[in-house]
Amino acid sequence: MTDDALAAHGYHATAYGVPMAEHATILDALRYRALDCPNEPYLTAVAADGGQETITFAQLAARSAIAALWVRGLGVRPADVVGLVPTNDVLSVVTLYGILRTGATALILSPTDPPLRIDEQARAQSAAVLIRSPHVRPGPPGISLVSMSEQPGSGDAGKWSDPDLSPLSDAVMLGTSGSTSASKIVVQSQHNIVTNAEAVRRHHGLRGGQRLLSFLPIYHANALNLALFGTLYAGAHAVLPHGFDPLRAGRVIEQTRPRIISVAPTILEALLQTWRDPDVPEELEHVVSAAAPLTADTARAVRERWRVPVLQGYGLTETTNFSTTVPCDLPAEVYREMVTDAAVPSIGVALYGNEVSVRTAAGEPVVPGAVGEICIRGHNVMDRYAGNPAATAEAFRGGWFHTGDLGYSVGRSGREFFFVTGRIKNIAKVRGEMVSLDEVDRALRAVPGVRDAACVRRQDRLTGDSVVAAVCFVDAPVDVLAALRERIPAVAVPSRIVVLPMLPRSRTGKLLRPDLAAKLDQLITGAEPTAVVPGGSGPEPPVVGTFSAAGDPQLTRLRRALLEGGRVLPAAPEPVATPADPAAVGAELTRQLAVRGIAVVSLPAPLGVDAFIELGHRLGRPVPERDPAVQPYVARGVVLNLVMSGGPTDDVALQPFAGGPLSLHSEGSGRPVSRQFRFIVLMCRERSGPDSEFQTVLVPMAQVARALLPRQLDILRHTRYHGQPEAPTIARDVGGRVVFAFRDFVDSVLHWECTLGGATEAEVNDTLAALTRAMYAPAVPLGLTWSAGTVAVIDNTWFFHGRSAGRFLPGAGRHLARLRLLEH
Amino acid sequence: MNEDVIAVVSALVSRRSSRTDGAAVRAEGALTDLGFDSLGVVGLLMDIEETFSVRFPADQITPEVFHSVDSIVTAVTRLRGRSS
Numbered sequence: 001m002t003d004d005a006l007a008a009h010g011y012h013a014t015a016y017g018v019p020m021a022e023h024a025t026i027l028d029a030l031r032y033r034a035l036d037c038p039n040e041p042y043l044t045a046v047a048a049d050g051g052q053e054t055i056t057f058a059q060l061a062a063r064s065a066i067a068a069l070w071v072r073g074l075g076v077r078p079a080d081v082v083g084l085v086p087t088n089d090v091l092s093v094v095t096l097y098g099i100l101r102t103g104a105t106a107l108i109l110s111p112t113d114p115p116l117r118i119d120e121q122a123r124a125q126s127a128a129v130l131i132r133s134p135h136v137r138p139g140p141p142g143i144s145l146v147s148m149s150e151q152p153g154s155g156d157a158g159k160w161s162d163p164d165l166s167p168l169s170d171a172v173m174l175g176t177s178g179s180t181s182a183s184k185i186v187v188q189s190q191h192n193i194v195t196n197a198e199a200v201r202r203h204h205g206l207r208g209g210q211r212l213l214s215f216l217p218i219y220h221a222n223a224l225n226l227a228l229f230g231t232l233y234a235g236a237h238a239v240l241p242h243g244f245d246p247l248r249a250g251r252v253i254e255q256t257r258p259r260i261i262s263v264a265p266t267i268l269e270a271l272l273q274t275w276r277d278p279d280v281p282e283e284l285e286h287v288v289s290a291a292a293p294l295t296a297d298t299a300r301a302v303r304e305r306w307r308v309p310v311l312q313g314y315g316l317t318e319t320t321n322f323s324t325t326v327p328c329d330l331p332a333e334v335y336r337e338m339v340t341d342a343a344v345p346s347i348g349v350a351l352y353g354n355e356v357s358v359r360t361a362a363g364e365p366v367v368p369g370a371v372g373e374i375c376i377r378g379h380n381v382m383d384r385y386a387g388n389p390a391a392t393a394e395a396f397r398g399g400w401f402h403t404g405d406l407g408y409s410v411g412r413s414g415r416e417f418f419f420v421t422g423r424i425k426n427i428a429k430v431r432g433e434m435v436s437l438d439e440v441d442r443a444l445r446a447v448p449g450v451r452d453a454a455c456v457r458r459q460d461r462l463t464g465d466s467v468v469a470a471v472c473f474v475d476a477p478v479d480v481l482a483a484l485r486e487r488i489p490a491v492a493v494p495s496r497i498v499v500l501p502m503l504p505r506s507r508t509g510k511l512l513r514p515d516l517a518a519k520l521d522q523l524i525t526g527a528e529p530t531a532v533v534p535g536g537s538g539p540e541p542p543v544v545g546t547f548s549a550a551g552d553p554q555l556t557r558l559r560r561a562l563l564e565g566g567r568v569l570p571a572a573p574e575p576v577a578t579p580a581d582p583a584a585v586g587a588e589l590t591r592q593l594a595v596r597g598i599a600v601v602s603l604p605a606p607l608g609v610d611a612f613i614e615l616g617h618r619l620g621r622p623v624p625e626r627d628p629a630v631q632p633y634v635a636r637g638v639v640l641n642l643v644m645s646g647g648p649t650d651d652v653a654l655q656p657f658a659g660g661p662l663s664l665h666s667e668g669s670g671r672p673v674s675r676q677f678r679f680i681v682l683m684c685r686e687r688s689g690p691d692s693e694f695q696t697v698l699v700p701m702a703q704v705a706r707a708l709l710p711r712q713l714d715i716l717r718h719t720r721y722h723g724q725p726e727a728p729t730i731a732r733d734v735g736g737r738v739v740f741a742f743r744d745f746v747d748s749v750l751h752w753e754c755t756l757g758g759a760t761e762a763e764v765n766d767t768l769a770a771l772t773r774a775m776y777a778p779a780v781p782l783g784l785t786w787s788a789g790t791v792a793v794i795d796n797t798w799f800f801h802g803r804s805a806g807r808f809l810p811g812a813g814r815h816l817a818r819l820r821l822l823e824h
Numbered sequence: 825m826n827e828d829v830i831a832v833v834s835a836l837v838s839r840r841s842s843r844t845d846g847a848a849v850r851a852e853g854a855l856t857d858l859g860f861d862s863l864g865v866v867g868l869l870m871d872i873e874e875t876f877s878v879r880f881p882a883d884q885i886t887p888e889v890f891h892s893v894d895s896i897v898t899a900v901t902r903l904r905g906r907s908s
Contacts, residue, residue: 244862246862246863247862247865247885247886247887247890266863273869274885276880277881462863462867711877
């Protein structure tokens with residue numbers, strides 16, 4: 001091993017290879033369990049028709065010995081590579097252990113890959129033999145896929161004896177998920193596997209007699225390392241459905257009564273839809289979610305309906321799957337803060353056997369709260385990428401394994417919690433599997449008849465991400481999807497193909513992927529079949545109408561109570577004292593924003609204009625202030641000085657500078673989706689007058705959404721400002737949250753258009769009135785009070801904002817500097 | 825009325841189908857033949873509930889009900905009759 005590789009495998013002061021677990025190899029664990037609890041169940045496989053097959057530890061030992069004899073009979077020798085295409089059933093699991101018992105390395109391949117690709121991967125690793133589940137199709141002539149059903153059903157297991165294996169020997173090889181032809185093959189050692197098994201045993205308190213149900217496929221590191229190896233190591237009982245069938249999955253949970261359920265977020269989303277009136281087993285203690293980002297809404301829904309927490313975990317195939325997981329024993333308030341009330345739920349704390357660190361591109365650790373690359377080192381870090389020393393060296397550079405994920409950490413209750421914010425590379429996570437967009441681009445462009453092509457990822461509530469491709473044809477269109485299905489894994493095949501005359505590229509030919517994404521988003525959103533009138537025959541033209549809230553006495557009362565009531569609203573939140581340094585301020589603001597969509601710090605003195613702009617660049621892209629009416633107040637083109645020195649005015653453009661109240665709104669509600677502001681940064685330069693004057697009022701969009709009926713939200717999801725086709729709909733779903741682009745129109749009118757079939761003009765107007773009233777009647781409105789040096793950032797997708805004002809007092813006023821930012 | 829429901833359900837099924845050959849959706853054809861996978865069926869369930877303003881009870885969320893356009897139309901018609 002190189003110095004970097006050695007360092008990347010160290011765990012605090014413990015060098016790689018020093019025993020970290022009760023057993024040195026997973027085969028030691030198998031022999032131990034067969035003696036310790038021979039008649040306890042190890043695995044229950046649930047077939048598609050609901051039929052169950054269970055084997056005990058002793059049966060696993062006996063049957064895997066017979067499988068090992070069969071595999072050896074195929075000519076396999078220790079240290080050979082054996083390709084295995086498994087499905088979730090007892091025979092596949094027995095065969096896997098049989099391969100491991102010969103001392104060979106199991107190259108685990110996906111049954112969803114095309115046969116040609118399976119064969120290519122096996123050849124690339126010089127596999128001695130390629131074994132498939134009987135549920136996997138044999139493949140075309142010329143590809144030898146031996147069915148595991150050919151092994152004898154019984155035999156003399158006593159004839160088998162396991163070879164002595166080094167703990168550092170290769171155990172399994174797995175493609176990095178979502179693999180494409182350029183994917184890398186990860187080699188996990190026996191030591192990796194038992195270290196991770198010990199880590200999950202400790203973290204989840206796994207022990208004999210407990211059931212862990214995994215809906216994930218065993219050809220992935222998650223189910224392999226947790227559901228199969230983790231349970232064997234702990235003497236627990238794995239329950240393995242053949243796959244995830246949302247129409248039957250609830251029944252499987254009710255029948256098998258697990259203590260832990262292991263899922264990906266898409267599975268949770270689907271279960272929340274289909275498992276209705278759930279009879280949640282008393283034994284169920286928690287759900288482990290990994291493989292893709294969990295949303296707070298999903299975690300909250302599970303907590304409310306099933307009465308159990310979702311513990312998000314994180315890891316890669318390269319780190320033997322689990323590097324972090326949310327602890328089981330969190331106090332309720334910490335769980336809320338880190339999971340259900342967080343913008344993005346935490347991935348938890350580092351597990352035993354590995355260290356997690358957020359680091360800069362230069363390899364230095366960042367300060368807590370600042371974003372950097374998530375890096376890992378420890379005994380769970382893979383041995384290497386098979387046959388790819390350059391990629392291995394790149395991954396281990398600087399003595400850490402580089403995940404390619406961005407994130408940050410937050411200290412709470414004496415523990416360091418980690419959060420993932422995104423990927424460094426062009427990666428989509430479809431159904432929990434990573435898909436390289438660059439690889440899909442290459443596959444698209446290789447299809448005959450395609451002149452140019454590229455793809456983007458779109459968020460999809462059920463699949464996480466989906467891949468959408470834009471294609472330019474040489475001449476007549478060709479069947480791109482059929483061609484791709486032969487070349488790339490099913491999960492990487494785009495869900496939709498959009499034909500374009502040309503792609504947005506820079507002068508140097510570089511693909512402008514954000515522009516393409518915006519273009520496709522516009523085309524797809526516009527072309528989405530609209531909901532249909534019940535009993536009707538198809539989509540209808542949009543309904544248009546005019547809305548006015550003027551003269552709504554209830555609204556007038558609510559508006560006045562909130563904005564002119566003279567009360568000091570609950571702080572949102574208390575400012576955190578921070579040194580006046582843009583880097584430190586940016587880190588603290590980023591941390592707070594991720595948790596609650598609003599961030600407030602208190603500096604010893606206001607930042608200068610340049611430092612303020614630098615702070616803005618750390619959070620997003622400052623947008624120039626172009627309105628001629630406000631130019632006298634603009635500095636450096638992007639900073640607007642909101643100097644409040646006069647009484648109320650009716651001039652809308654000058655209201656931000658006046659002493660009267662400012663009605664609730666989201667910033668730039670009529671701007672195109674791609675130019676919707678994400679953050680409003682405000683810094684107080686001066687202030688005088690009482691706190692009840694000039695508070696910034698914040699109303700959480702989540703509270704507004706909860707106050708509306710599902711039908712009303714549907715209408716708002718299909719209604720936008722009339723004549724502004726690029727503007728978003730008034731409500732839209734972003735990352736599992738309802739986001740509004742809307743303002744209180746007070747005495748002016750709104751011309752709107754609605755594409756929801758069946759919605760009448762009166763119904764839309766009622767809905768807009770309900771929305772406006774809901775904005776002014778939140779359960780908990782929040783307020784920001786200002787003093788010189790206070791800096792606040794409002795996430796424009798989390799809060800409506802406005803300003804309260806009591807009686808105007810001569811001499812009272814304030815000066816806020818404002819930046820409006822687009823997302824990076 | 826039933827023909828309207830058939831037309832709407834067929835349109836929703838067609839929209840979720842991964843088939844790109846333009847094949848018509850047959851009312852009695854299995855959703856799996858149209859390329860529906862497990863998550864596609866859940867998406868269809870959500871589409872149907874949203875479009876028809878109905879809610880399938882737990883005992884109606886079964887492979888039998890979500891087998892084909894025909895079986896879905898039967899269930900939707902029954903649910904709409906119940907709610908009207």
